[in-house]
Amino acid sequence: xxxxxxxxxxxxxxxxxxxxxxxxxxxxxxxxxxxxxxxxxxxxxxxxxxxxxxxxxxxxxxxxxxxxxxxxxxxxxxxxxxxxxxxxxxxxxxxxxxxxxxxxxxxxxxxxxxxxxxxxxxxxxxxxxxxxxxxxxxxxxxxxx
Numbered sequence: 001x002x003x004x005x006x007x008x009x010x011x012x013x014x015x016x017x018x019x020x021x022x023x024x025x026x027x028x029x030x031x032x033x034x035x036x037x038x039x040x041x042x043x044x045x046x047x048x049x050x051x052x053x054x055x056x057x058x059x060x061x062x063x064x065x066x067x068x069x070x071x072x073x074x075x076x077x078x079x080x081x082x083x084x085x086x087x088x089x090x091x092x093x094x095x096x097x098x099x100x101x102x103x104x105x106x107x108x109x110x111x112x113x114x115x116x117x118x119x120x121x122x123x124x125x126x127x128x129x130x131x132x133x134x135x136x137x138x139x140x141x142x143x144x145x
Contacts, residue, residue: 008083016091017080019119019127027076032063039129040120046133073102078115091127093117096137112138 008017026034036056045053053059078097085091095115098107118131
């Protein structure tokens with residue numbers, strides 16, 4: 001775990017970084033319910049390909065279909081590269097990572113992403129994902145200027 005946290009070693013930073021860890025764990029099980037529960041009730045998921053899902057139920061349904069199709073048996077991985085607190089209950093995380101094809105331990109360059117996570121601490125003391133968006137990075141980037 002020390003390698004995952006890198007420069008983000010305070011207990012507060014580790015609490016916030018539990019959000020990506022919970023999502024990675026749920027994805028490893030291909031659990032649509034688990035992924036949805038990482039989000040707030042009204043959380044937003046934005047992915048390439050015009051994916052825009054609002055709320056746990058839309059996110060759950062999207063992930064359930066994805067795990068039955070193109071994401072079946074896949075995993076995700078990533079490393080935090082930036083973490084900023086906007087307030088005591090709001091933090092922004094930026095990670096570099098991507099999707100792991102079934103059986104793979106390295107990210108295919110076409111599946112590498114840069115992600116932005118907006119996290120919030122709720123009354124139960126737990127951090128949740130209020131907004132998530134990623135875009136291709138590196139060799140997999142498709143945006144043309």
